[in-house]
Amino acid sequence: MSKTDLIIVGSGILGLATAFRAHRQGRSVRVIDRSARPVGSSIQNFGHACFTGQADDSQDLAMASRDGWLEAAAATGIWAAETGSFIPAMTEPELRVLQEFADHRGPDQATMLCAEEVAAAIGNPSLGAIGGAHLPLDMRVDPREAAPALASWLAGEGVEFTWNTTVTEVADGTVSTNRGDVHGEQVVVCPGYQLTSLFPEIAEAHGVRICTLVMSLIERPQRIPSGFAMLTGTSLARYDGFAAMPGASALREDLTEREPGLVDVIANLMVTDIPGGLLIGDSHAYDLSPEPFIDARVGDLLLNRATSILGIDEPVVRQRWLGQYADSTETNLILERPDARTTVAVVTSGIGMTLSFGIADRILGEEAGASQTRPAPHSQSLAPTADEVVMSDQ
Numbered sequence: 001m002s003k004t005d006l007i008i009v010g011s012g013i014l015g016l017a018t019a020f021r022a023h024r025q026g027r028s029v030r031v032i033d034r035s036a037r038p039v040g041s042s043i044q045n046f047g048h049a050c051f052t053g054q055a056d057d058s059q060d061l062a063m064a065s066r067d068g069w070l071e072a073a074a075a076t077g078i079w080a081a082e083t084g085s086f087i088p089a090m091t092e093p094e095l096r097v098l099q100e101f102a103d104h105r106g107p108d109q110a111t112m113l114c115a116e117e118v119a120a121a122i123g124n125p126s127l128g129a130i131g132g133a134h135l136p137l138d139m140r141v142d143p144r145e146a147a148p149a150l151a152s153w154l155a156g157e158g159v160e161f162t163w164n165t166t167v168t169e170v171a172d173g174t175v176s177t178n179r180g181d182v183h184g185e186q187v188v189v190c191p192g193y194q195l196t197s198l199f200p201e202i203a204e205a206h207g208v209r210i211c212t213l214v215m216s217l218i219e220r221p222q223r224i225p226s227g228f229a230m231l232t233g234t235s236l237a238r239y240d241g242f243a244a245m246p247g248a249s250a251l252r253e254d255l256t257e258r259e260p261g262l263v264d265v266i267a268n269l270m271v272t273d274i275p276g277g278l279l280i281g282d283s284h285a286y287d288l289s290p291e292p293f294i295d296a297r298v299g300d301l302l303l304n305r306a307t308s309i310l311g312i313d314e315p316v317v318r319q320r321w322l323g324q325y326a327d328s329t330e331t332n333l334i335l336e337r338p339d340a341r342t343t344v345a346v347v348t349s350g351i352g353m354t355l356s357f358g359i360a361d362r363i364l365g366e367e368a369g370a371s372q373t374r375p376a377p378h379s380q381s382l383a384p385t386a387d388e389v390v391m392s393d394q
């Protein structure tokens with residue numbers, strides 16, 4: 001194999017967004033993945049690009065990522081709907097947080113809705129909400145389409161893909177695989193939660209573990225609009241943008257009292273629409289080696305709560321699965337350069353779809369800056385501190 005400008009390990013959304021950006025810069029790019037096609041976190045999720053809910057100081061990164069998604073969608077034809085998110089307020093504490101957030105961010109980012117408007121928006125006239133909000137800048141993509149279609153478009157553009165090939169070591173531009181070595185001027189490693197096997201020392205330094213999430217796909221009644229995304233009170237307690245509002249602690253107390261089951265499973269109850277139906281989730285459990293079993297009670301709890309908001313009496317479940325993503329107790333983004341030719345990038349929170357293109361820009365910016373201005377340190381951490389990049393977890 002010949003030498004390439006940039007080798008990317010991992011064909012998830014982070015690797016592919018980086019490949020897209022680098023290809024557009026005119027660089028030769030090769031992507032290597034152990035799988036035969038993208039099957040990691042990037043296809044298991046809601047496809048919800050939740051730019052608005054990220055913290056105030058992550059808004060530049062979020063909006064850069066939004067531009068990236070729009071550019072990629074225009075170039076490749078992948079579906080990226082600017083339909084926003086709807087959040088019904090079922091209680092006073094939820095309404096208060098939404099009102100505070102709308103006042104804080106202004107009408108470009110959050111519009112308050114009356115009870116009838118939010119009921120119409122989510123397609124359930126009997127909703128019983130006391131109000132709600134629309135976040136117009138949030139976007140929807142189809143997680144089952146986006147990464148595979150992006151890979152296929154890049155392949156058509158001349159980006160080389162080496163599938164079914166496991167990378168065993170990366171150092172100084174040499175990528176060792178179970179099929180031999182390849183060489184690149186630069187290497188970007190985006191292995192998601194499999195960082196633990198490829199760079200165990202980086203994973204251990206950041207306390208990387210796997211977050212598992214119970215998900216299901218149900219049939220979508222016609223009355224629920226296509227491109228739909230709904231967050232709920234548990235989302236308001238979880239995303240940093242909302243959680244920074246003064247009313248968030250009262251909201252948390254109220255949730256603990258009213259919905260102890262959801263709080264116990266660390267739920268972010270939300271629903272998004274894809275062509276195959278409605279995606280419903282999710283719970284969060286953390287482990288280095290998670291059990292593979294789906295707890296049916298957790299799945300049923302999430303399903304019951306979501307379908308009761310949507311007014312679906314007899315949901316038809318098509319699929320259930322246990323999603324996995326990388327999590328860290330220390331940071332939301334690992335961005336390190338173990339040597340001058342290698343960048344390791346892992347989103348350690350449930351927001352990699354949202355921020356992928358923004359992070360890709362940062363990866364390529366850091367890499368270009370480092371190769372132009374820095375000597376070759378053996379181990380240099382470019383990881384922003386949690387204070388520099390505060391991102392909300394999905």
Ligand SMILES: Cc1cc2nc3c(=O)[nH]c(=O)nc-3n(C[C@H](O)[C@H](O)[C@H](O)COP(=O)(O)OP(=O)(O)OC[C@H]3O[C@@H](n4cnc5c(N)ncnc54)[C@H](O)[C@@H]3O)c2cc1C
Pocket residue numbers: 009010011012013014015032033034035037038039040041042043044045046047048049050165166167168190191192193194195198213215281282323324325346347349350351352353354355394
């Ligand atoms: C249920 C669920 C819901 C979520 N919802 C959302 C959401 O709505 N919005 C949002 O923004 N984010 C969401 N996320 C998070 C998001 O999916 C992830 O942050 C993102 O997909 C991570 O992308 P990635 O490219 O880093 O990882 P992955 O998609 O996991 O890709 C990593 C790739 O690296 C390859 N690889 C690993 N090791 C090697 C090796 N040694 N050799 C070769 N190849 C290797 C793997 O095969 C894989 O293809 C959710 C996640 C889950 C699981």
